[in-house]
């Protein structure tokens with residue numbers, strides 16, 4: 264692994280204690296090439312603009328105008344490639360960041376790893392388990408750092424909840440319920456032509472491009488759950504369908520009941536036609552309950568005391584989630600270790616989404632055997 268030397272301060276050590284992030288200092292900037300300059304690419308771009316430890320040397324998108332807009336914000340120094348394979352071959356790129364629609368993830372990630380690049384791939388890792396295993400195997404073989412961009416663990420609410428649960432304030436986690444609501448996907452999403460059906464639509468509407476709604480959207484919540492539960496998926500029941508957007512192939516409602524090996528139960532609800540409705544999370548432990556909505560105000564219930572304000576989050580620093588994600592990724596490169604957002608971590612979260620898809624489509628209980 265290429266690794267400029269790095270020094271670490273006491274402040275960095277404290278930040279790591281809270282968020283798992285080590286801040287590399289006195290290192291030359293990592294040369295990053297970003298494939299996919301759409302909606303999510305802008306969050307990567309915003310992080311790069313805040314991070315002197317990153318230099319964007321290349322951009323790739325099918326849409327040249329998008330690359331021009333990004334390049335202008337970066338000061339115009341990046342090489343632009345309509346063909347992403349040329350970016351991967353570029354010797355001036357050490358890290359390939361991939362923010363393209365889900366169906367493109369395996370081909371791009373595997374090619375970048377084979378070209379000797381570190382890879383930060385947007386979530387979800389892949390649209391099915393078999394493809395994700397191929398990426399995981401390639402990442403292992405490459406010796407490069409491979410991470411999946413599930414940045415939500417660095418959001419203050421998620422980091423705070425994790426810290427509270429890890430502190431033992433609610434005892435052992437027993438039950439989690441999450442409900443999420445939103446309006447339809449942005450109509451500005453890139454349009455994909457499905458080669459089998461010949462249909463062209465926003466890629467998030469098409470199963471062949473997105474996988475499923477659970478994989479595209481809910482995987483962030485699933486990532487939080489697997490970090491809290493720390494136990495493999497045991498079984499999953501699910502049901503869902505297309506109730507509102509009749510032109511979509513991906514579900515607009517779904518419900519899941521997921522049990523883990525350690526006996527924790529997780530129940531999940533999603534609705535895509537509930538504009539502006541706040542979601543809700545309830546985490547039940549054997550000594551107390553944490554609950555919060557999308558405003559992030561966490562309340563603690565313990566026997567005899569409802570709605571208390573829990574101890575505050577410490578050591579987070581308040582930086583944007585994407586900046587903290589990239590800092591941990593770069594620290595993994597410098598320290599020659601895997602990122603906390605490894606392929607294995609991404610697959611633990613994605614397994615809930617893949618399980619809900621199988622359970623819904625095949626009307627059956629999915630177990631760990633489905634992921635042998």
Ligand SMILES: NC(=O)c1ccc[n+]([C@@H]2O[C@H](COP(=O)([O-])OP(=O)(O)OC[C@H]3O[C@@H](n4cnc5c(N)ncnc54)[C@H](O)[C@@H]3O)[C@@H](O)[C@H]2O)c1
Nearest residue numbers: 299300301302303304324325362363364365385386452453
């Ligand atoms: N981590 C998060 O919170 C988060 C949020 C939103 C999206 N995402 C993920 O980011 C990825 C991209 O989503 P988006 O919202 O930016 O989609 P989008 O439709 O806004 O943008 C996709 C971009 O990819 C480009 N593209 C398509 N095919 C390409 C190719 N062969 N080569 C180069 N560029 C190509 C398109 O031109 C477009 O600019 C998805 O995997 C999505 O799941 C993650």
